[in-house]
Amino acid sequence: VTVGWAIAEFLASLVPYPTVSSLLLAIIHAWEPKPQDNYWDHVKENVAQTRTPLADSITTSVIANRYLTEAALLPSSMTVDFADIASVHTLILKDVAESYTVTGGEVSRWWVDLNRELDHYIAYAVWLEADTITWRDTKIQCLMDIDHGGYDEYVITDDVREYTETCKQLHVSEGEEGPCTSFCDLYQFQVNRDDVTWLRHNLGVAREQWGRLKLQADAMAKLASKYYNPFTRDQ
Incomplete structure (x- = not known):
């Protein structure tokens, strides 16, 4: 886990846009486990008490700021940044959706949010791949x-x-x-051929992972209750 956080911080520091870089670092630092804690046990112990505003605020921030990568004058130049931000965002949504879902009981509405964001990221990735090839030609x-x-x-x-x-x-x-x-x-x-190989490595692999997660999110979203936190009946 420690190696994963170090890599995430390194990638965030490479983003050329300070606003996006700061956003990624804020996300990473907020979720970084303390040395004395078992992160996942900590999450499991605390999600039942109260709905944390963290995932909600992160989602709001990402959606508000992702235009910096998706509406760039040269979208292909931000491919790696887009894939990094989308991957971090979906990872957080998946974690909170699973954490707030009651085993054998009610399903957290976070699955609906995750499903919606995956729709957006997959559709944009498909467009970006085609647009990059067209622009390159x-x-x-x-x-x-x-x-x-x-x-x-x-x-x-x-x-x-x-x-x-x-x-x-x-x-x-x-x-x-x-x-x-x-x-x-x-x-x-x-x-x-070279462009397809580059896109496959930097975006295609992530898009395929989102596609597999989308199958799970589709199924879970259909079962979702109206509560984001069924433990506390928090909407």
Whole structure:
């Protein structure tokens, strides 16, 4: 657990937006177990007494501030930050939903909140993956100079990588293929493959985890009572 908190603090410190970074650190510090405590036993012992405002305030803060990552001018540049914030948020909601659910009894309404937030994060992640690929494609240009002095010249310019490459072949007739005919398509394919791999590692894995959790949250939300804390009948 200690290693997990250290990693979480490290990731939070990397977020380039002070407001988001401070929010993540506040969440982490509020939930960080004390050395003398067993964190999960502490949660189990205290949830029955009173509904803690922590999860509610964290959810309110995250929803109010997540536009910093989701409405950025370049959404793809905030992919890792979005995934980190969403993962922390859903982890907290899952924990409080499970903690306030009575075994064999009433189900906490926190499952409804978790289910709603998972809907949002999954939908945005799917959009972000597609938007990133589309945006990336617009940053690659292929210029063709056909039959210029007996040669066909293909020039690729990649604005993201600040990379330019040229392929030159003897002019070929229409319908025929030369060594440079597929030059631009092959480069585009390679870039798309690299982008999909990056997105898979930085967002896709988290999205799949949210999808599995969504199945559980869907089922539990249907059984949820009107109480966030059934122990104290707290709405």
